[in-house]
Amino acid sequence: MKNNYIFPAIFNKEEDGYNVSFPDLSGAFTCGEDFEEALYMAKECLEIYLEDMKDIPKVGDLENIKLGKNDTIVMVEADLIAFRKKYNNQSVKKTLTIPKWLNDLGIEKHVNFSALLKSALLKELEVNS
Known part of the structure; x- marks a missing residue:
């Protein structure tokens, strides 16, 4: 079983921060007041989302991602072993x-x-x- 994954996230810059979504993962959304916080939140969002999945989808083609004016693609890594150690260590x-x-x-x-x-x-x- 694979434990490390990298998925593209769309970081949408707004006046009050960044909204983050994952095109390949329906319903995986987060945000942050600045880029650094949004990146941290994106990693955590991805790890929580993947931890609950039985079948993790393949990453789609980056060329197929439609970007808006204030959008940027950022690759986000999830380390499920580190996540489990942190949150399931009882x-x-x-x-x-x-x-x-x-x-x-x-x-x-x-x-x-x-x-x-x-x-x-x-x-x-x-x-x-």
């Missing part, structure tokens, strides 16, 4: 089964089973902690 309890002899040996060697499982999952899923 611990969850997992029940698992291992052979008794392995459990006994782990206890004897003072193994932190939770830390070991977390470390193994990060390695297996190729995620940096």
